[in-house]
Amino acid sequence: MTTGKKIGTIAAVVGIVLVSGLIYYHYFFVFGEGVKAGELNYIVKKGYIFKTNEGKLIQSGVRSRQMGTLENNEFEFSVTDENIAKQMMGNSGKFYELHYKEYKSSLPWRGFSRYLVDSIYAAKDVHSK
Structure with a gap:
């Protein structure tokens, strides 16, 4: 093997490793959880090709992005586990404590959100917080 071919092979391997690492970091590395x-x-379950479960929590408190306006804190998330999604669908309007994982980017089959709910810590009636 000539020196030029060796350098080309090494460069290709390094390139593949770098691209693989970036893809992993961007789509599969858990950036945060909480x-x-x-x-x-x-x-709701929605999507054109991949049907995913998407949800929204309204958090207590009020924040403002612009001076002089009020806005609810909202947490938009995706759920990949069908059992968790069905449990939540049957109890809409309840107060939930949800564990989630945050990724840098979403994938079509994982949901629209970067935040994936993977478990429910608690579900209570709104008046019994």
């Missing part, structure tokens, strides 16, 4: 709590506004 718990969000709030009232479940909705959870």
Whole structure:
């Protein structure tokens, strides 16, 4: 093997490793995880090709992006586990504490959101917080 072919092969391998690492970091590396709590506004199954479960929590408190306006804190998320999604669909409007994982980017079969709910810590009636 000539020196030029060796350099080309090494460069190709390094390139593949770099691109693979970037893809992993961008789509599969768990950037953060935590718990969000709030009232479940909705959870729906939607999508053109990949049907995914998408939901929104309304969190207590008010924040403002612009001076002089009020806005609810909202947490939009995706759910990949069908059992969790069905449990939430049957209890819309309840107060939930949800564990989630945050990724840098979403994938079509994983949902629209970068935030994936993977478990429910608690579900209570809104009046029994």
